[in-house]
Amino acid sequence: MFIQQIDAKVTGVSYELLGKGRELAEKLNSDVTAVLLGHNVGGLCDKLASFGADKVVLVDDAALETYTTEPYTHAVHSVIEKYKPEIFLFGATAIGRDLAPRVSARVHTGLTADCTKLEIDEESKLLRMTRPAFGGNIMATILCPDFRPQMATVRPGVMKKILPIEGAKAVVDEFNPGFELNNKYVEVVEIIKKVSNKVDIMDAKILVSGGRGVGSPENFKLLKDLADAIGGEVASSRASVDAGWTEKDIQVGQTGKTVRPSVYFACGISGAIQHLAGMEESDLIIAINKDESAPIFDVADVGIVGDLNKILPILTEKIKTEFAANK
Amino acid sequence: MKIIVCIKQVPDTNEVKLDPVTGTLIREGVPSIMNPDDKAGLEAALRIKDQTGAEVTVISMGPPQADAVLREGLAMGADKAILLTDRAFGGADTWATSSTLAAAIRNVEYDLIFTGRQAIDGDTAQVGPQIAEHLGIPNVSYAEEVKMEGTAVIVKRQFEDRYHVIKVQTPCLITALSELNNPRYMTPGGIFDAYREKEITVWGLSDITIDMGDIGLKGSPTRVAKSFPKSLKPSGTKVKLDPEESAQYIVDKLKEKFVF
Amino acid sequence: MDFMLSKEHEMVRHLFRDFAVKEVKPLAQEVDETERFPVETVKKMNKLGFMGIPVPKEYGGQGCDTLSYVMCVEELSKVCGTTGVIVSAHTSLCCEPIRKYGTEDQKQKYLVPLAKGEKLGAFGLTEPGAGTDASGQQTKAVLDGDHYVLNGTKIFITNGGQADIYIVFAMTDKAQGNRGISAFIVEKDYPGFSIGTKEKKMGIRGSATTELIFQDCIVPKENLLGKEGKGFGIAMGTLDGGRIGIAAQALGLAEGALETTIAYVKERKQFGRSISKFQNTQFELADMYTKVQAAQALVYKAALAKDTQSSFSLEAAVAKLYASEVAMEITTKAVQLHGGYGYIRDYDVERMMRDAKITEIYEGTSEVQKMVISANIL
Numbered sequence A: 001m002f003i004q005q006i007d008a009k010v011t012g013v014s015y016e017l018l019g020k021g022r023e024l025a026e027k028l029n030s031d032v033t034a035v036l037l038g039h040n041v042g043g044l045c046d047k048l049a050s051f052g053a054d055k056v057v058l059v060d061d062a063a064l065e066t067y068t069t070e071p072y073t074h075a076v077h078s079v080i081e082k083y084k085p086e087i088f089l090f091g092a093t094a095i096g097r098d099l100a101p102r103v104s105a106r107v108h109t110g111l112t113a114d115c116t117k118l119e120i121d122e123e124s125k126l127l128r129m130t131r132p133a134f135g136g137n138i139m140a141t142i143l144c145p146d147f148r149p150q151m152a153t154v155r156p157g158v159m160k161k162i163l164p165i166e167g168a169k170a171v172v173d174e175f176n177p178g179f180e181l182n183n184k185y186v187e188v189v190e191i192i193k194k195v196s197n198k199v200d201i202m203d204a205k206i207l208v209s210g211g212r213g214v215g216s217p218e219n220f221k222l223l224k225d226l227a228d229a230i231g232g233e234v235a236s237s238r239a240s241v242d243a244g245w246t247e248k249d250i251q252v253g254q255t256g257k258t259v260r261p262s263v264y265f266a267c268g269i270s271g272a273i274q275h276l277a278g279m280e281e282s283d284l285i286i287a288i289n290k291d292e293s294a295p296i297f298d299v300a301d302v303g304i305v306g307d308l309n310k311i312l313p314i315l316t317e318k319i320k321t322e323f324a325a326n327k
Numbered sequence B: 001m002k003i004i005v006c007i008k009q010v011p012d013t014n015e016v017k018l019d020p021v022t023g024t025l026i027r028e029g030v031p032s033i034m035n036p037d038d039k040a041g042l043e044a045a046l047r048i049k050d051q052t053g054a055e056v057t058v059i060s061m062g063p064p065q066a067d068a069v070l071r072e073g074l075a076m077g078a079d080k081a082i083l084l085t086d087r088a089f090g091g092a093d094t095w096a097t098s099s100t101l102a103a104a105i106r107n108v109e110y111d112l113i114f115t116g117r118q119a120i121d122g123d124t125a126q127v128g129p130q131i132a133e134h135l136g137i138p139n140v141s142y143a144e145e146v147k148m149e150g151t152a153v154i155v156k157r158q159f160e161d162r163y164h165v166i167k168v169q170t171p172c173l174i175t176a177l178s179e180l181n182n183p184r185y186m187t188p189g190g191i192f193d194a195y196r197e198k199e200i201t202v203w204g205l206s207d208i209t210i211d212m213g214d215i216g217l218k219g220s221p222t223r224v225a226k227s228f229p230k231s232l233k234p235s236g237t238k239v240k241l242d243p244e245e246s247a248q249y250i251v252d253k254l255k256e257k258f259v260f
Numbered sequence C: 001m002d003f004m005l006s007k008e009h010e011m012v013r014h015l016f017r018d019f020a021v022k023e024v025k026p027l028a029q030e031v032d033e034t035e036r037f038p039v040e041t042v043k044k045m046n047k048l049g050f051m052g053i054p055v056p057k058e059y060g061g062q063g064c065d066t067l068s069y070v071m072c073v074e075e076l077s078k079v080c081g082t083t084g085v086i087v088s089a090h091t092s093l094c095c096e097p098i099r100k101y102g103t104e105d106q107k108q109k110y111l112v113p114l115a116k117g118e119k120l121g122a123f124g125l126t127e128p129g130a131g132t133d134a135s136g137q138q139t140k141a142v143l144d145g146d147h148y149v150l151n152g153t154k155i156f157i158t159n160g161g162q163a164d165i166y167i168v169f170a171m172t173d174k175a176q177g178n179r180g181i182s183a184f185i186v187e188k189d190y191p192g193f194s195i196g197t198k199e200k201k202m203g204i205r206g207s208a209t210t211e212l213i214f215q216d217c218i219v220p221k222e223n224l225l226g227k228e229g230k231g232f233g234i235a236m237g238t239l240d241g242g243r244i245g246i247a248a249q250a251l252g253l254a255e256g257a258l259e260t261t262i263a264y265v266k267e268r269k270q271f272g273r274s275i276s277k278f279q280n281t282q283f284e285l286a287d288m289y290t291k292v293q294a295a296q297a298l299v300y301k302a303a304l305a306k307d308t309q310s311s312f313s314l315e316a317a318v319a320k321l322y323a324s325e326v327a328m329e330i331t332t333k334a335v336q337l338h339g340g341y342g343y344i345r346d347y348d349v350e351r352m353m354r355d356a357k358i359t360e361i362y363e364g365t366s367e368v369q370k371m372v373i374s375a376n377i378l
Helices: A012-028 A042-050 A069-083 A096-107 A220-230 A238-242 A273-279 A308-326 B036-052 B064-076 B094-105 B127-135 B188-196 B243-256 C007-034 C039-048 C066-079 C081-101 C104-116 C174-180 C231-267 C279-308 C313-343 C348-359 C366-377
Strands: A033-038 A055-060 A087-091 A111-115 A117-120 A127-133 A138-143 A150-154 A171-174 A187-193 A206-210 A233-236 A263-267 A284-289 A302-305 B002-006 B009-011 B032-034 B055-061 B080-084 B112-116 B139-149 B152-158 B162-169 B172-176 B201-203 B223-229 C121-124 C140-144 C147-158 C165-171 C181-187 C193-198 C209-220
Touching: A012 A087, A012 A117, A012 A150, A033 A042, A033 A069, A042 A055, A042 A171, A055 A069, A069 A096, A069 B139, A087 A096, A096 A111, A096 A150, A096 B094, A096 B127, A096 B139, A111 A127, A111 B094, A127 A150, A206 A220, A220 A233, A220 A263, A220 A308, A233 A238, A273 C231, A284 A308, A284 B243, A302 B243, A308 B243, B002 B036, B002 B127, B009 B064, B032 B036, B032 B064, B036 B055, B036 B064, B036 B112, B036 B139, B036 B172, B055 B064, B055 B094, B064 B080, B064 B188, B064 C007, B080 B094, B094 B127, B112 B127, B127 B139, B127 B172, B139 B162, B152 B172, B162 B172, B188 C007, B188 C066, C007 C039, C007 C066, C007 C081, C007 C348, C039 C081, C066 C081, C066 C231, C066 C279, C081 C104, C081 C121, C081 C147, C081 C165, C081 C181, C081 C231, C081 C348, C121 C147, C140 C165, C147 C165, C147 C181, C165 C209, C165 C231, C174 C181, C181 C209, C181 C231, C231 C279, C231 C313, C231 C348, C279 C313, C313 C348, C313 C366
Parallel strands: A033 A055, A055 A171, A087 A150, A111 A150, A206 A233, A206 A263, A263 A284, A284 A302, B002 B055, B002 B112, B055 B080, B080 B201, B112 B172, B139 B172, C121 C165
Antiparallel strands: A117 A127, A127 A138, A138 B223, A187 B162, B009 B032, B139 B152, B152 B162, C140 C147, C147 C209, C165 C181, C193 C209
16 A cells, blocks of 8 residues: 655554454455555654564655656656556545546546545455445445456544554665656646645635633633644524624624534534524434523534533544644 | 536535425425536536637436436536446446446546546545546646646646645546636527437446456445434533633534534 | 517527526626626626627627617616616617617617627606706707807716717707707717716616716717707607617616515525415415516516607507506515514515616606506597
């Protein structure tokens, strides 16, 4: 599998691929090879071993210092030509989703994007690749029977990594296919790191929204802390806007914005019909409210009857811990 | 300068509803739209046209009804339109789709190709880079800003935590993010012209040069084994726990959603 | 006879709907609440050619037809009655009379910028003493060398104060009655022309409705529209077209209220179930839908008549009468089906009901339409 590293740091999904790779390799009586590309990145090999790599193919070259499509495609293509793997996995990241299709076209094999489930078919030993389609409305299981390798990109956060094995060592195979400039090379003029700035609540993937039950403008700090910890934005019901606790531009509902995030926390929001109209299409609705009979619970996937002022700080800490563990 | 924009007609997945009983997709009555990322690609091309007078050709592979999305492209300001349609192209996965589109594009002069990053019905993000590979030209994916600099294109390429400003020489292919721009509206007169004044070139299998093994179902390395509805979400569950347990309960649910 | 829309009409409708939902709907509530003319929306519409849809391309227009224009007003009015009437008054009451009665010079000078959206148009006929009875014009125009001098006051003028170009009616020969009325093209900056009181209205509150005041207003002689004494005919001919625009506005309001209500009744639960499950709701909606369909058929028929017949005043009056009364009825029922929520301003149907009322009044009350219809059939 392709190990993504940026600035000599392995991207989390790569460890998840290794974890999944172990499981698949056991079913096939095969082993797990990590393909590590970069410049001066040999030091990462042991870490890959600790997360489940039996072998590391290391392509270390100045041409691979910063990700660009062509030299990476050339390297992965050459590795595939040389090692002829049955299965080749990539993380479905902004790199993986550029590199994998380019490689699949060059190798002439199939590629399944953004898989959420990978398993080996007991009979045919083929890789069964399952992915969401139609905006997540349906799932499809894809096979690649006649071409090799069977290639997939895997959605980050889905597969489980293994607990690191202390002191594990992998067989490191250094390989350099040679890099020659051609018309497909591009020039990276500048690298700009993103600074997170305020996101429109309509674009946010996660919203932590508060209503009258939050109790005071100061208590919105608890929501902000949670939002920061989980990488979301704070939103609000009309009640909080009318009370002057929050700004109109983060109001959800009939007279505010209609949102459809992956996760919507409704904290101290009773769930007036005007509010529900603006958020009920959210994928996962988590409601926290003291009032057991609040209508918000009718649309919530996760309903917690309780005091948000007590629950939120604990939740924020737990989420920080989870993220730290995944780093 | 000549620009090609690949556009796809897709069902508006925001409008897709699931049958509450069977959990299957209700396809009837779902409007067809121009794929949003592709529309951003077209807008990027039209902005270059506004500045330099480039000629913009929209191309779509699909059933005859995909005519509508090409007319929309013309009504936005594209100069020419090509519809690639043939029963033999049906059932194609991304590999066969990209090889067919690449074969058609070889018939046309171009300096720059735009595709959308991905289509909302498939979300694969594969066809753009694969077309570039088939054509042997460089590609830059995930473009958030595009500007011309002589014969080169300067692209602000998005990653999760950063951007690369990339200089790429034409001919090249760029995949556009919908964040790239706000696509212009059509104009009423543009729509009337698109239907009454302009022609769409229709190409079938005999109009392109390609191996039969590289198109349609036969040219597709992947096979759909089965498709099934996402399990319906239960709602209206509520629990009463102490704060610590409540927080843990939420964390567990978030884990199921792969938030971490 | 063909009830199928052409593909280009399907697509222009899609365009207008897309624009209305994205650009107009988000402002509708605020524009109503603050009685603010939505300048930013008009600017966007200017750029997209919405201000010259039926005007031929050689005069800066889009070269489409009346049906396309009707669909524009309809889709805008579905989400905002104010925006619908801005386009309607500009197109039907200012662009159209210049296109139909103007000289080539007048078309080049005025129609081109109007159709391109560089200038906004309005129409000044109504006076305090001359509403339904347009012949009671008190505004006078006297020829003085190379110009006319206008004196008088117009009221209830849509786009008043916002418009750059006004079609104004005045008596050039009082003794001749209707045959003494003439039409003029008046620019907003002409000396002696000013804007009076802005009305506070029940509905379409973002639309600017003002007095026009003429005090020795100097209008160049070449700005006479049509011939002297032909103003009454121009006014009536223009209003025939205007009525189709208002019928489209009414239709849009009815459709908007119906769509909003259908969505609401599916969401709203009472007695443990969605109120859409109650037969009263179902039957009410079935009636509403049927009437909206009938109104649409009449409005589209009038639009086609305008492009294909020499006279279409009967079709226009029928469409205006029916669509406006349907708009009032449907919006009222929509409020009723919303219950208490329908009466508060968070919900669009409250505004739609207020907006609908004017469609039974302006550009000829329902009673005037009945006069026109009966005169045509008796």
